[in-house]
Amino acid sequence: MQSKSSRQMIDEQTKQLIIDTARIDDVVQDFVHLRRKGSGFVGLCPFHKDRHPSFIVTPSKNICKCFACGAGGTPVSFIMKIQNCSFVEALRYLAQKYNIPVPEREMTEEEQERQSEREALYLANEVAAKFFTEQLLSSEEGLDIALPYFTQRGVRSEAIQTFGLGYSPNDRRALAKYVEAHGYDMESFVATGLLYASNEGRPSADRYHERVIFPIYNVGGRVVGFGGRTMRKADKIAKYINSPESIIYDKSRELYGLYQAKRAIARLDQSIIVEGYLDVIAMHQVGIENVVATSGTALTESQIQLLRRFSRNVLVLFDGDEAGVKAALRSIDMLLGEGMQIKLLVLPDGEDPDEFVSKRSRTEVEEYFAAHAQDFLTFKSQLYAQQMASDPQLKTQLMRDILQSIAAIPDSLERVV
Ligand SMILES: [Zn+2]
Known part of the structure; x- marks a missing residue:
């Protein structure tokens, strides 16, 4: 329930204007990759672990609903749920999205305290x-x-x-x-x-x-x-x-660059994960915009779930040093476990993405990615192949490791592919 004080912040007329302006498909599309279906849209539900698109958006009624978990509602209630915010915060979000000015007045001391x-x-x-x-x-x-x-x-x-x-x-x-x-x-x-x-x-x-x-x-x-x-x-x-x-x-729930990348991720149906802030920015500058960074922390399940709202395909980029490879290996099983389709790519000469793209054109970068991105089986096999030459015992370890990754895949169909 909303307290009276938080309602006072936006006048009735503005509130109505925001509610009348917000279009459900437009609002949901900022968070969920939607595909047209009949007169409406469908996408993966952002509120439960959805494997097949269960989330229906109906523009004619200006509502959305998940037929699996039941979540959904109006543009305002969708924002409240997905941003975990109050009614007024949702209105402010939508006002900003649609450039609707919210008249601000001086807050009284009491209101300031209650805000x-x-x-x-x-x-x-x-x-x-x-x-x-x-x-x-x-x-x-x-x-x-x-x-x-x-x-x-x-x-x-x-x-x-x-x-x-x-x-x-x-x-x-x-x-x-x-x-x-x-x-x-x-x-x-x-x-x-x-x-x-x-x-x-x-x-x-x-x-x-x-x-x-x-x-x-x-x-x-x-x-x-x-x-x-x-x-x-x-x-x-x-x-x-x-x-x-x-x-x-909560740093385990945020991905650097996602706000700037989400439309491109949905459009291209793929995200790219890099390590640092400057990597994200450098990629944007060559025109590759579907990029996010974990910014120094190890990838978490919450971050993957956030990313999955926009696309299930992900390309993990990392520099070829030992720390980079270790980080990639850690990420693989977690990504597979969340139902993501992964490609992996090691950059040459220990370069980080920032250095790599700043020396190349967009076409060169995209061609390199297309030619060198590997699925996780090929990636792991190659990684161990070099080491196995000197230590045959590693073969058992390799098999165990790969089986473990395969076991992490939740959908049995994808294990076969
Ligand atoms: Zn659902």
Whole structure:
């Protein structure tokens, strides 16, 4: 049930306009790959482990429904369920999608307190993301130091916009001062990890100071966290600092770049998994947009389920070093277990995807992928073949390993193929 206070935030007239404007097929399509069927659409249900398309979208009635698990409803209730958000949050999401202005009025102190904590954290991230981008593109320090850093790495201005890249200044209190000066709620910035809380007389401070910023968007396009990369080389400090988990950020459930990639994934019916933020951006820049990154964490089941909403076909790209191969081997069984169809690709000469694509045209990259992508059986066999030459005992291990992968496939039909 919605509390009265959260309803007050959007007036009745605007609410009705949003409800009247949102089209079910259009809304669902942002999350589920739909195929036309009769006068409606079908797709894999995003709310249960759906093997065959059970999710029906009926534009004439402006509703959707899964005939297997029963989930579905109007555009608003679909968004509430898939984003796990409130009624008002769903309305705001749809307003943003359809460019419907939501008249904002000054909130009273009481309303501010009652406003949902989640919304406050989203707002903090939104404010910070804008601040970081302004610092990158308009401050002297950003233009002198951070923008050239991106330029040297081949990141162009279009990608800076698409991925909302930014810069957190050297001043350890740059964002903290901005938050104070604008009267934003400091606690929300602490809760999202943007600021360290003031402590024993020491004032609050920025987490990401003197780093370039990669915002992490959820599938609906809201900023849930940040990655901050140092521009210094060979330093003792961590290369990346990432947001801690919060009520809006669970890193095992987010994939970097999915928001920007989801339409391309659905259209091409394939996703590509890479490791890093810059890999995703580099691929986009050559025109390959169906790319996501796990950003340093091992692939999780939740991430695969998220990806599967858009396509069951996935190409896993990794650099040929030992860590890369190990990561790929770990991912294979998990992907198979979630019913994904996998191809694997090792890049030559230990290059990462960023280096690889920046030297090639889109056609060259696509041709290389087409020629070298392997199914998991071929991939594993080849990997072990080299080692087996020196150690025949490995043959048993290879067989066991491959059988284990096959056993992970849930659909017996696919085991045969
Ligand atoms: Zn279902």
